[in-house]
Amino acid sequence: MASGKKYETVSGIEVKASYGPDDIPDDYAAAVAALPGEAPYLRGAHREGYRSKPWRIFQLSGFGNPEDEAERIRFLLSKGATGFIMEHDRMTGDHLYDPDHPEVVARREDVGINGAVIMSAHDYELALEGIDQKGTYAHAGGGVAQHAPFCLAGYWNVARRRGIDLKDLNGTGQSDLFLTYVGCPPLQQIPPADALKINCDIVEFTNKAVPNWVPISMAAYNGADSGLNAYQELAALMAANVDHLDEVKRRGNVPLESLAHALGGVSFRVAMDFFEDIAKLRVARKMWHDLLVKRYGITDERALRLRVHIVTAGSAMTYQEPINNIVRGTIMGMAAVLGGVQSMGISAYDEALSVPSEQAHQQSVRIQQILMEETGIARVADPLGGSYFLEALSADLEAKAWEYFDEIQEQGGFIAALENGFIHQTASANQVELEAKMITGERSIVGVNYSPSDHDPFGIDGFAGSADAWDKAMIRLGELRSGRDSALAMAKLHELESICRDGGNVMAGVFEAVGADASVGEIGDVFREVYGSWKFPVSF
Amino acid sequence: MEVPSQLLRGTNGSVSGDVRVLMAKTSLDGHWRGINVVSRALREAGFEVILAGMVTADTIAKVAIDEDVDLIGLNVGGRVEVVERILDVLAANDVKVPVFAGGTIPHYASDKLEARGVECFPPGSDLDDIVAAARRLTNQ
Numbered sequence: 001m002a003s004g005k006k007y008e009t010v011s012g013i014e015v016k017a018s019y020g021p022d023d024i025p026d027d028y029a030a031a032v033a034a035l036p037g038e039a040p041y042l043r044g045a046h047r048e049g050y051r052s053k054p055w056r057i058f059q060l061s062g063f064g065n066p067e068d069e070a071e072r073i074r075f076l077l078s079k080g081a082t083g084f085i086m087e088h089d090r091m092t093g094d095h096l097y098d099p100d101h102p103e104v105v106a107r108r109e110d111v112g113i114n115g116a117v118i119m120s121a122h123d124y125e126l127a128l129e130g131i132d133q134k135g136t137y138a139h140a141g142g143g144v145a146q147h148a149p150f151c152l153a154g155y156w157n158v159a160r161r162r163g164i165d166l167k168d169l170n171g172t173g174q175s176d177l178f179l180t181y182v183g184c185p186p187l188q189q190i191p192p193a194d195a196l197k198i199n200c201d202i203v204e205f206t207n208k209a210v211p212n213w214v215p216i217s218m219a220a221y222n223g224a225d226s227g228l229n230a231y232q233e234l235a236a237l238m239a240a241n242v243d244h245l246d247e248v249k250r251r252g253n254v255p256l257e258s259l260a261h262a263l264g265g266v267s268f269r270v271a272m273d274f275f276e277d278i279a280k281l282r283v284a285r286k287m288w289h290d291l292l293v294k295r296y297g298i299t300d301e302r303a304l305r306l307r308v309h310i311v312t313a314g315s316a317m318t319y320q321e322p323i324n325n326i327v328r329g330t331i332m333g334m335a336a337v338l339g340g341v342q343s344m345g346i347s348a349y350d351e352a353l354s355v356p357s358e359q360a361h362q363q364s365v366r367i368q369q370i371l372m373e374e375t376g377i378a379r380v381a382d383p384l385g386g387s388y389f390l391e392a393l394s395a396d397l398e399a400k401a402w403e404y405f406d407e408i409q410e411q412g413g414f415i416a417a418l419e420n421g422f423i424h425q426t427a428s429a430n431q432v433e434l435e436a437k438m439i440t441g442e443r444s445i446v447g448v449n450y451s452p453s454d455h456d457p458f459g460i461d462g463f464a465g466s467a468d469a470w471d472k473a474m475i476r477l478g479e480l481r482s483g484r485d486s487a488l489a490m491a492k493l494h495e496l497e498s499i500c501r502d503g504g505n506v507m508a509g510v511f512e513a514v515g516a517d518a519s520v521g522e523i524g525d526v527f528r529e530v531y532g533s534w535k536f537p538v539s540f
Numbered sequence: 541m542e543v544p545s546q547l548l549r550g551t552n553g554s555v556s557g558d559v560r561v562l563m564a565k566t567s568l569d570g571h572w573r574g575i576n577v578v579s580r581a582l583r584e585a586g587f588e589v590i591l592a593g594m595v596t597a598d599t600i601a602k603v604a605i606d607e608d609v610d611l612i613g614l615n616v617g618g619r620v621e622v623v624e625r626i627l628d629v630l631a632a633n634d635v636k637v638p639v640f641a642g643g644t645i646p647h648y649a650s651d652k653l654e655a656r657g658v659e660c661f662p663p664g665s666d667l668d669d670i671v672a673a674a675r676r677l678t679n680q
Contacts, residue, residue: 090567090569094568103596104568109619109625110566110622184571227573315573318663352662449666461648536572
């Protein structure tokens with residue numbers, strides 16, 4: 001270990017050389033003594049742990065054309081993935097641009113590089129070819145808030161066309177304010193307050209029409225990979241859900257328990273601070289429980305159990321000697337298993353170069369299967385519960401998380417803290433601090449600033465994907481416009497615009513428009529016209 | 541004047557006069573961690589950083605001319621062909637400013653860019669090396 005290194009976690013919590021029974025605070029003893037499956041769920045959501053509910057192997061997948069996405073999803077499912085997350089092209093998807101939009105045309109070769117181009121219900125049909133919607137848990141895409149209604153509408157319309165009752169669908173949305181406004185803000189994006197409104201529409205629509213679907217899911221991962229530390233990630237996620245809970249509750253269309261259950265499927269990042277990340281996942285469940293009980297008086301156990309998806313940190317994957325990332329992915333996956341999760345995605349070893357190659361993608365699934373089937377670490381629920389160190393760290397982390405939660409509330413809540421740049425300033429300061437620690441050697445990354453090397457003996461390079469995604473998308477766009485009942489599509493788009501202006505459920509309006517073969521860019525035109533565009537609140 | 545630096549090891553504040561770096565993102569990809577940290581390091585070294593964000597090749601050329609920049613830094617999150625178009629548009633507009641690039645650039649792409657004189661800094665690059673390149677490329 002390099003000299004000059006402080007003994008503290010990545011988020012700056014000082015740690016001692018060893019721990020004993022006196023280090024677990026008295027006010028934490030009750031939570032530690034409660035078994036897994038018992039409130040406040042610090043030690044796990046379920047008594048039987050992974051015996052009753054193995055975690056879902058849930059990998060992000062998509063690039064190029066819709067057919068490429070379908071092929072990759074089928075491939076991952078054939079290797080043992082137990083659900084799939086659709087990843088769509090950022091330029092056409094997140095931005096709600098059709099492929100002939102000038103901003104897209106100007107960079108057309110980039111189209112499809114990070115995800116598949118899906119611009120209509122028909123494209124969704126192509127991307128879901130050969131995939132059993134009724135029997136497979138799905139994330140339909142739509143991480144970015146303004147993109148989410150289109151994605152849900154696309155996926156659900158395909159099910160409707162296949163004759164599947166929407167009540168039989170299982171899956172999740174995202175509409176994640178962290179990705180949208182902190183992690184990867186698009187060039188144009190509806191303002192946060194309008195995103196909150198639309199998210200509430202999604203919750204209400206889903207509650208009635210697709211009741212087994214998780215309507216939205218905040219992914220604090222996207223705040224963390226942009227710089228928020230462990231306790232800030234916890235606090236910001238709780239604060240984001242509080243804004244949603246308060247608003248849906250105020251509207252009064254969904255029972256509070258159903259609402260809390262719907263919002264209790266969330267996502268965190270697991271990075272390379274093993275014990276802090278384990279502690280974070282455990283503390284998240286306790287914070288959610290305490291928040292719902294104290295702030296909302298909720299007693300329904302189903303609602304009080306937080307359900308956690310994790311993604312291992314993409315930013316921890318190095319460009320240098322990428323084969324080492326398999327070790328990193330494994331260690332982060334272990335932390336997730338020990339912290340307790342319902343589902344998991346492991347960033348692929350070629351993450352710093354490109355979207356995953358088929359081999360790298362398969363390898364991510366294999367890490368999960370090795371952890372699950374070979375190591376024995378999933379045999380017992382919360383096997384580290386009662387560890388003097390882990391419980392002391394959990395208590396510290398929780399205390400700091402509530403402090404930062406209060407700071408967000410002082411800004412006026414999470415949406416206000418996005419609008420005024422408070423969250424971004426925190427993230428930016430941490431970005432600089434983490435980088436500075438690389439320079440001093442306080443933070444070591446092997447093969448990068450510790451024993452650096454330019455040589456990759458394994459010759460791993462980026463996955464090139466499909467170079468024809470834009471050309472093919474232009475052809476499909478032409479076919480869409482000429483093949484559909486345009487009067488119907490236009491009528492539905494006008495209805496959507498009225499809903500956006502005058503009130504009503506935007507999710508319902510988008511569902512109808514996409515069902516009438518409106519394109520992603522046409523939905524975007526309505527949103528841009530009505531809501532305008534948000535401006536990134538800090539400069540650097 | 542020597543300014544305390546968080547992101548550099550020591551050679552601070554020694555860029556003389558008004559040396560301008562235009563920083564732009566080549567694709568519609570809003571990840572900002574890399575461009576934020578690199579822009580701050582360049583500022584700490586005394587460069588004036590003009591942040592253009594997610595802009596097209598035409599806009600990069602226009603800003604480079606209007607602001608009379610000395611160096612262009614490209615944050616690459618997409619395909620090399622888009623970066624090559626930017627180089628072509630700069631050449632067509634007679635912008636003879638050096639270009640360097642950072643981001644998720646696979647080796648097959650950085651080989652192409654380096655053949656056209658664009659120094660590439662993949663993820664994990666040392667900020668001191670990036671700033672040293674900026675000094676060298678602007679004769680500082």
